[in-house]
Amino acid sequence: MPPHTPAPQQTPETPPVARSAHATSDERRVGRHRAPEPPRRGARAALASTPARVALAGTVTCCLGLLAFAGTHDTGRRGAPVSEVLADRAEAADRASRSLDRAGSPVAVPVTQIPTAGPAPSATRQPRPKPKKPARPARPRPVAGLTQAQMDNAKVIVDVGVGMKVPRRGLIVAIATAMQESNLYNLASDVLPESYDHPHQGSGSDHDSVGLFQQRPSSGWGTVAQLMRPAYAARAFYAALLEVPGWQELSVTAAAQAVQISAFPDAYAPHEQRATTVVAALT
Known part of the structure; x- marks a missing residue:
């Protein structure tokens, strides 16, 4: 005698959904067999969007990574609060960014400050002494009744x-x-x-x-x-x-x-x- 096979259960039939005159356009807009969701407003709507959820997840991951890095590496300030360590690291990164900006961008120098080749300032030059002319000998004073x-x-x-x-x-x-x-x-x-x-x-x-x-x-x-x-x-x-x-x-x-x-x-x-x-x- 063959084993007993359970009789298949019958699934109730789903009543057909009435389609509107714009059913074709709604399916194209929201996808097949999916009803359109009502629009959301405010902060909750922004957080509910996919890009916002991705950005929030990335921020949380970054913060957790920084906390783990601060806990596993010695920064020279043992026992300091995590907030202070993070603040110090942020300040150091900001200083490095400013130094790179200064090193990478040319600094405009006013034209009046650009040194030009030329003679040294007259204040640093010692004037050559003019050769002294020999003094003319004085005419002898007449003696013995002479003119x-x-x-x-x-x-x-x-x-x-x-x-x-x-x-x-x-x-x-x-x-x-x-x-x-x-x-x-x-x-x-x-x-x-x-x-x-x-x-x-x-x-x-x-x-x-x-x-x-x-x-x-x-x-x-x-x-x-x-x-x-x-x-x-x-x-x-x-x-x-x-x-x-x-x-x-x-x-x-x-x-x-x-x-x-x-x-x-x-x-x-x-x-x-x-x-x-x-x-x-x-x-």
């Missing part, structure tokens, strides 16, 4: 002799000779009109004699232009004096006459004392 022009000519004669290393006695001989010949003035000659083309302080008429020592161009002392220069005339006199044998043992008059060969050989003697005074003042 300033006579004293200036005497200084030229003495300076030339010092430069030639002529002994002091030779300086006295030269000054005494010039005192006798020209009275220490640079004279032109009436016989040589060209002598007036050069600086002069008067004139004479003793043949073609010119200058402080009344030296004659015709005797080979030099040209008129040369003899009208006091320095040249003094150098020519010293050169001739140094060629006189034993001139230092001669008297001032004899030494002067050996050079000048004057028609009045004793005329130089009266000037020896004044010449000595002038040389002493200039040396």
Whole structure:
């Protein structure tokens, strides 16, 4: 005899749902065999939406992860409340974000602050000292009754002799000779009109004699232009004096006459004392 098989239960028939004239459009909008849900309003409606539920679930998961991380890692503040640890971590993350923003974004610099190549400021430069001009030697004060022009000519004669290393006695001989010949003035000659083309302080008429020592161009002392220069005339006199044998043992008059060969050989003697005074003042 075959085993007893339970008789199948009959399912009550579901009464057909009346469809409206817009049933096709409702099915397309809400899905097949699903009635449209009434619209929800307010916060509950926002939380009930799928995106809101996903965002809320993510926030809760993140908070739980932070709590777990704070509980399992040592932050250097053992025993500190979890809220303080989280606040410290948030502040550190904010500082790191600001530092990255500053490092990644260029900072605009005003044009006026951009350094330009150029010379250093004048305040840092030391001005070069200007070379000092040598002071002009003061004109010698006249002595022995001389004028300033006579004293200036005497200084030229003495300076030339010092430069030639002529002994002091030779300086006295030269000054005494010039005192006798020209009275220490640079004279032109009436016989040589060209002598007036050069600086002069008067004139004479003793043949073609010119200058402080009344030296004659015709005797080979030099040209008129040369003899009208006091320095040249003094150098020519010293050169001739140094060629006189034993001139230092001669008297001032004899030494002067050996050079000048004057028609009045004793005329130089009266000037020896004044010449000595002038040389002493200039040396």
